[in-house]
Amino acid sequence: MMAISAKGKRRISVNERVYLWRMFEHYDQSWFDGVQVSVAAVDQALFVRYGLHQPDDSRTAVISRGRGAPDVRTACPRFEGEDRVLTPQGVRDLIDWGLAVAL
Template sequence: MAISKKGMRRITVDERVYLWRSFDEYDQGWFNGVQVIVAALDQEMFLRYGLGQPDERRTAVVSRGRGAPGIRTACPKFERDGEVFTPQVVRDLIDWGLAVAL
């Protein structure tokens, strides 16, 4: 299945293209509130991270491969002060996701 590119930003990490976007959503998935979703263009990795999570319960969802289930795992804080999410923060999230998913 193809990934919809509408509203997505593009970032390249280690010669692999990823699409990402932030959005605000409640009662529809893994996190409530502002979230960031990252998908490898080749659909070999998906990440989802909720902004503003409490330190003691901060998690992200990582999925490796098409159709693989998402695994919720503890993670570091990625957003900067004031809940800012920049391309560098997305790159940090991708690097973390690759290390966790291997």
């Protein structure tokens, strides 16, 4: 199993599992255009990608249960606040949601 690089990523623990996450802006070469967050469990058991500032009626996230598993795009709630800022609590909520959906 190949390790996930921690360079440029923040660490967050949810339910005693460590995740790495980063925010970045990308266009035309990813699931979402614009600002997005990518989360990966250090043990590679879960990957989640979410685009910020999506319209309420078409908001989605992409989930994978592990390296090599298929990506699944599914409807999701908003994880950034009314101020359009994603906080560490929003990242925790995204991870909790991803774990519930991926089961």
